[in-house]
Amino acid sequence: MAKQLMKGNEAIAEAAIRAGVEAYFGYPITPQTELLEYMSKRMPELGRVFLQAESEVAAINMVYGAACAGRRVMTSSSSPGISLMQEGLSYIAASHVPVVIVDVMRGGPGLGNIAPSQSDYFQMVKMAGHGDYKPIVLAPATVQEAVDLTALAFDLAERYRTIATVLLDGVLGQMMEPVELPAMRALPTTPPAWAITGAAGRAKNSVVPFRMQADDLEALNLELQRKIAEIARREVRFKEYLIDTTSGSTDKAELIVVAFGTAGRVALSAVKAARQKGICVGLHRPITLSPFPDERLSQLADEARGFLVVEMNAGQMLQDVKLSVGGQAPVRFYGRTGGQVPMPDDIALEIEKLDEMTGHPLDHKIEGPVALRPVDRPARRQETSRTSRN
Amino acid sequence: MTHYDVVFSGFGGQGVLFGSQLLAYAAMEAGLQVTWIPSYGPEMRGGTANCTVVISDEEIGAPLMRRPSAVVALNYPSVQKYEPLIAPGGLLLYNASLTLRQPERTDIRCVPIPASDTAAELGTPKLLNMVMLGALLQITGVLPVEAVEQSLEAHLPAHRRDMLETNKLALRRGAELAQTLSVMA
């Protein structure tokens, strides 16, 4: 199929339609409104459900209702709207029903502004709602990836009966890029056995987001944790650039930049520029922020001189990178907030600083306000990483 | 390696969006990677609008840059805004019909195109964006004018089909102007 030039927001909407979304409930908020508008036109054309809710609070509960009916359903919003949806997300998680959420992030806190940001990392990846649960969080860096990950979000949400979110920012939402759209999928013909469809010729079904007895609620939590662990085992995705881990390779990245989404693609320009200057640096771009590619980062930390995390927030994914690196190498951070997009020059400068601070690979004298990388790493760590590489 | 970045800037209604999108379409249809990103938000309600286009034959990293290498300024505020920002060695293509003061920088190439006057001469004052785009294509060689003409045929909205030939004419006129200026320079 020929490529089309599409805006991120509209491409996601069309991708969801082609993935077979049967109902969309949403509320206008910049910078995701084109997604809602696109749905308002296309869904009725296809005889599917579109409804503009009275609030994000109502929208997420409509999504919850339609998901209980076993239907493929989604909503989209932007940061302040996502904050309002957190209550519903907690109920949805407790109910094990699949939903897809698209968050086109904008600057915060408060009303903030409508400029691009990545400051929903915590509220999406860690989930701001009450209780122990974790959604799947997919972070595209291109419009094509946004299309592909939207389809994947529906698959994963249904496979694991979980919340799957596509997390992007205003840049990707507003940007046009060539995309290849997938073919239109057939809608599911029969709802799953657990769905709330009326107890016709079968025992009644219930979808209940509570367990009054402690034993029962713990069992529900354990089931959620089992699911989270399974997802972590099977669904980690990331993309790496100029990181050559081949043993003995001279191209091996000694410095690793970690960035997702728009920050990730901007960082790619910076990494390429730094490589031209002879700095051995590569980019690790997580695609699943949840499950987080912690094992891979830990593996890279075995040999890397240092890490630079770049985000459009004050350092949120930074915490997960630090946990993954586990003190094996210094982790620096460069972030912009308020709707500022980091520029390649700025990131390139940070890479140079990291290079200076971590010194030559054979010289472990490091100065600067960065945690020292231990010269002798614990043997256990090395054992683990050798195993995982084989 | 091909890598161009260009900012289109002008008043709302001057065709900033369509002119820049057309370039993006043409790049896509030529098999290149391309990103197109508008400024969005309160500034889209009147005032100066701008769109950034990056064209490359490799995966595009940053879709925005602090110092663009080329700027197509459709009005004077855009000249004022972008003249100081353009990367050294870059290009400022400006609508001389609406410019009150000549750009002063000597480390960039400043090319005046009387776009509004030219478009008015063609009887279609609104097509100043096409005149400027034609000039950009001629000066940078990023894509042949014919490629953009083909994209025009594919993407000119249905209710503007009657303007297809005039759009093409404006494009070519822009290219001719730029060529004449280049010869003179």
Added chain:
Amino acid sequence: MIAVEPFTEQVVFQRPRAMTGAPTTYCPGCMHGVAHRLVAEAIDELGIRERAILVAPVGCSVFAYNYFDIDSVVAAHGRAPAMATGLKRVQPDKIVFTYQGDGDLASIGIAEILHAAGRGENLTVIFVNNAVYGMTGGQMAPTTLPGMKTTSSPLGRDTRTMGHPIKMCELLSQLDGAAFIARRSLHSPAEIRKAKKAIVQAFKTQIEGRGFSMVELLASCPTNWDMKPVDALKWIETHMVPIYPLGDYKTRVES
């Protein structure tokens, strides 16, 4: 030989098919049991058990899903009309109803109920108004009567600082999307029979696709009112009915 009259057993009263038979957790004298039964009888009579869907609220009736033998979900506090909207929009052939208390519907969920009614959402709402928050221990609700003592208005609801009762039937009947809005009471057998008829009519409104329907049921909460059950029923009649007049507030015939 003595002729023995054959003994014939005739069932004159039994549990509605739409109820599970699980013992309820409601307090002695609580009217939820009666309200549940009326809803279940209406479902049976209309023959809609196999396509009925209950959206239970947060409050004492959070367990309603356990008592009705129909497909059920439990909503977040106040959000039942939104959740019901989602369920109904994707399967318009089903009969979706919410069962909500006054705190749930008239306080935290007032936006959701107003907009469901405003959209003319083809749903049925069973609204049980007992003028207090029951489950949390008898706090003031938006429907608490002026002067009424509750655990969060210990000196009585002072309308100057705590406002006036919100009358949902009066409010919702103003909306063009509302097709059937009625208030009934559960304080006497005669009123209970009338309540049943209204519930049947509300479901019929939905079956016929005529839009939003709601039956408000005035009910007692002897535990939190600190009254004997019989006194509580009398109190409904003497105190609640004057503030919340019974009757049909909206009966729109066309859809």
